[in-house]
Amino acid sequence: MTECDRRSFMMQTGAGVAALTLMPEFATAAPQSEGSALPVAVIGVGRQGRAILGELQKMDAVQVAAICDIDERRRLSGQRRAGGAEVFPDHRAMLDKRKDIRTVFIATPTHLHRDVAVDAIQAGCNVYCEAPLASTIEDCRAIASAARSAVGIVQAGLQGRSNPIYKLARTFYRSDAVRHLVSLSAQYHKKQSWRTPSSDPAREKMLNWRLDPALSLGLAGEFGTHQFDVANWYLGQLPTTFRGSGSIRLFDDGREIADTVHCDIAYNDGVHFQYNATLGNSFEGRHEVFYGTNSAIKLAWTHGWMFKEADAPTQGWEVYANRQQFHNDEGITLIADATKLAAQGRLKEGVGLPNPPLYYSIADFLTSIIDQQPVVCSVEQGLRATVIGILANQAIVTGQTVTADEDMFKGT
Amino acid sequence: MNVRLATEAMGTRFEVVLTGDDPPRLRTVGEAAIEEIEDWHRRLSLFEPGSLLSYLNRHAADRPVKLDDDTFELLVECIEVHAASQGAFDITVAPIMRAWGFHKITGAADSPSSTGEDTPTAAPVGSEFIQLDVDRRTIRFLKPGMAIDLGGLGKGHALDAAAAVLRENGVECGLLHGGTSTVVALGSPPDEDGWRVALKQEGPSPVVTLRDAALSVSAPHGRTIHMDGERLGHIIDPNRGSPARGTQLAAVVGPTARQADAWSTALLVLGHRPPGLEAGLTTLIAGDERADPRWKVEGPECGIFSIPDCLEEATETTP
Numbered sequence: 257m258t259e260c261d262r263r264s265f266m267m268q269t270g271a272g273v274a275a276l277t278l279m280p281e282f283a284t285a286a287p288q289s290e291g292s293a294l295p296v297a298v299i300g301v302g303r304q305g306r307a308i309l310g311e312l313q314k315m316d317a318v319q320v321a322a323i324c325d326i327d328e329r330r331r332l333s334g335q336r337r338a339g340g341a342e343v344f345p346d347h348r349a350m351l352d353k354r355k356d357i358r359t360v361f362i363a364t365p366t367h368l369h370r371d372v373a374v375d376a377i378q379a380g381c382n383v384y385c386e387a388p389l390a391s392t393i394e395d396c397r398a399i400a401s402a403a404r405s406a407v408g409i410v411q412a413g414l415q416g417r418s419n420p421i422y423k424l425a426r427t428f429y430r431s432d433a434v435r436h437l438v439s440l441s442a443q444y445h446k447k448q449s450w451r452t453p454s455s456d457p458a459r460e461k462m463l464n465w466r467l468d469p470a471l472s473l474g475l476a477g478e479f480g481t482h483q484f485d486v487a488n489w490y491l492g493q494l495p496t497t498f499r500g501s502g503s504i505r506l507f508d509d510g511r512e513i514a515d516t517v518h519c520d521i522a523y524n525d526g527v528h529f530q531y532n533a534t535l536g537n538s539f540e541g542r543h544e545v546f547y548g549t550n551s552a553i554k555l556a557w558t559h560g561w562m563f564k565e566a567d568a569p570t571q572g573w574e575v576y577a578n579r580q581q582f583h584n585d586e587g588i589t590l591i592a593d594a595t596k597l598a599a600q601g602r603l604k605e606g607v608g609l610p611n612p613p614l615y616y617s618i619a620d621f622l623t624s625i626i627d628q629q630p631v632v633c634s635v636e637q638g639l640r641a642t643v644i645g646i647l648a649n650q651a652i653v654t655g656q657t658v659t660a661d662e663d664m665f666k667g668t
Numbered sequence: 669m670n671v672r673l674a675t676e677a678m679g680t681r682f683e684v685v686l687t688g689d690d691p692p693r694l695r696t697v698g699e700a701a702i703e704e705i706e707d708w709h710r711r712l713s714l715f716e717p718g719s720l721l722s723y724l725n726r727h728a729a730d731r732p733v734k735l736d737d738d739t740f741e742l743l744v745e746c747i748e749v750h751a752a753s754q755g756a757f758d759i760t761v762a763p764i765m766r767a768w769g770f771h772k773i774t775g776a777a778d779s780p781s782s783t784g785e786d787t788p789t790a791a792p793v794g795s796e797f798i799q800l801d802v803d804r805r806t807i808r809f810l811k812p813g814m815a816i817d818l819g820g821l822g823k824g825h826a827l828d829a830a831a832a833v834l835r836e837n838g839v840e841c842g843l844l845h846g847g848t849s850t851v852v853a854l855g856s857p858p859d860e861d862g863w864r865v866a867l868k869q870e871g872p873s874p875v876v877t878l879r880d881a882a883l884s885v886s887a888p889h890g891r892t893i894h895m896d897g898e899r900l901g902h903i904i905d906p907n908r909g910s911p912a913r914g915t916q917l918a919a920v921v922g923p924t925a926r927q928a929d930a931w932s933t934a935l936l937v938l939g940h941r942p943p944g945l946e947a948g949l950t951t952l953i954a955g956d957e958r959a960d961p962r963w964k965v966e967g968p969e970c971g972i973f974s975i976p977d978c979l980e981e982a983t984e985t986t987p
Contacts, residue, residue, distance in 0.1 A: 303703075309736075310710070310720070313735075314718075316731075335737075337737075337738075338736070339734070339735075339736060339737050339805045340805075449692075449695055449696050449699055451696040451699075453693065453696045453837045454837070455838045509692045609718075611717070612718055615718060
């Protein structure tokens with residue numbers, strides 16, 4: 257890619273230095289020259305793969321050159337999302353044939369990540385691998401091992417680290433605004449069966465791998481991993497013990513995977529992380545809360561707030577802060593670029609992310625490729641969050657206390 | 669047995685009611701249909717800055733914007749209805765809608781005098797200034813300042829997509845609606861010829877029976893503005909650059925909901941059936957004596973689903 261193309265690419269993907277503002281994208285540059293777009297492939301075009309295609313569609317500097325899925329119906333629907341893309345039922349065939357594609361997004365079921373990721377890394381590709389990284393610690397390590405000798409870059413698809421609101425909130429967390437952490441909590445609430453329909457029983461079994469206890473990491477692993485990574489990133493430490501429970505509260509349809517789970521995750525310094533997830537209720541969706549002696553920070557992926565204690569010192573920027581009332585509490589809305597927007601009288605326009613969190617994660621990945629910079633979320637970081645998800649699920653499934661030792665979090 | 673699911677999307681409430689003897693499976697399939705509606709909301713919303721529609725509105729005047737097959741084909745159909753309806757249906761009315769104050773996300777619409785924006789008639793409007801490249805699947809605006817608003821058929825498109833998911837998965841009986849103004853009927857309830865839908869209004873109500881068909885009703889209700897003592901509805905007459913006046917209701921039954929949606933909007937603007945009206949559509953225009961005989965004028969109680977009532981009533985009387 258030429259320097260001119262690179263500049264255009266950076267501007268169009270919103271991947272420049274200024275791209276982590278809340279503007280939807282920086283696409284006002286001159287059009288990309290014909291044929292110079294970065295060819296990429298998406299491997300696995302189920303729900304998450306289609307979401308990736310949707311975000312790539314808004315990045316003119318990227319061309320989806322191939323899609324890959326073992327399921328024919330998904331290949332067909334993926335092809336309609338990515339016009340002109342070559343379609344493959346097998347990722348190895350794609351890697352062998354399309355040597356021009358050196359950037360791949362992996363969105364297969366979790367238990368299939370290992371083979372695809374290792375093959376793609378060894379083929380010299382830049383790899384974006386969805387999280388959780390894998391369904392076993394052994395598989396995570398295999399990916400980490402391959403990544404250590406990779407020619408390209410490898411990013412774990414944990415979206416919190418690319419989220420502009422989460423980045424801003426972390427600067428507050430690291431300052432005196434929160435002060436001493438007393439506890440944290442997180443939840444994933446969404447009323448849905450977690451089943452995918454199909455009129456073909458064999459296909460239905462394949463599509464519903466998340467309900468197979470032999471393959472699935474349950475709610476804590478499949479959803480919680482993203483939230484555990486936020487805790488890892490903010491706290492800078494890893495948990496030591498896990499206690500959990502799970503039950504079927506709504507979907508008593510023969511499944512063995514709990515539709516409602518609770519987990520208490522403890523750290524060495526006495527802090528506890530309460531995690532709960534359910535498929536039976538949607539109230540307050542997905543969020544994390546860090547409770548500090550000066551304030552609490554609530555992060556809900558597209559929005560974030562700070563709730564100050566009455567005795568916490570007042571900061572200068574609070575004068576122009578946007579606020580929202582939650583029953584008896586007033587939350588200060590966390591807005592990236594707040595100072596600039598306030599000066600323009602447009603502060604309210606900055607409330608909430610204009611793009612889905614996935615967009616920023618993909619943009620960061622592409623930035624790292626172009627700039628040859630370290631990725632925002634490494635495989636090792638992905639491994640650590642995934643191991644927490646695996647151990648939390650283990651505690652929930654067994655009802656036993658699970659203890660983590662440091663070696664579990666190592667990539668070797 | 670009925671299974672009901674709902675979601676908020678495209679500024680309204682969508683509901684899916686499925687009838688069958690395997691409720692767990694119906695729920696699973698219904699969830700997939702709801703996901704399809706939510707997906708199209710994310711792609712076509714004018715008010716979500718991260719949507720594909722917002723993206724193309726920002727950039728299509730500067731360069732061709734690539735589209736997926738489904739979105740491209742949707743836009744092709746919009747252009748076709750535009751031509752056939754003598755310009756009465758036009759997705760480029762977004763600047764006019766904005767200028768008249770109909771694009772306020774919350775609360776009542778402003779009157780145009782308080783928007784502080786361009787005067788309605790100065791807005792760059794006209795589907796003839798949309799360039800669709802069939803080979804490259806791209807869209808380009810030929811005038812700066814243009815913007816697309818798919819409010820005229822977005823709900824119908826989402827419902828069609830949801831209905832396709834239901835059919836793919838073997839669901840043969842169900843009723844879907846978006847905001848009670850666009851309805852898709854799959855099959856018919858047990859022991860019925862179809863889903864009877866009444867257009868509730870003062871006096872006798874027209875009732876139509878739907879079976880594997882879609883219905884859309886357009887009326888100048890909902891979001892309105894007041895100007896010079898006149899209450900003006902949110903449906904824009906593209907040729908005049910102002911809210912459509914005169915016709916109080918237009919309803920269309922057709923094979924797809926997006927077709928019915930687009931044409932009910934066009935007929936409300938026109939107040940009559942144009943020569944280019946597509947074959948296979950059953951229409952009803954308030955005040956028009958030539959109502960299609962498929963509409964039976966009965967009381968609203970004859971319909972198992974009354975528009976604009978909510979679906980609650982309908983399912984109570986469904987076997």
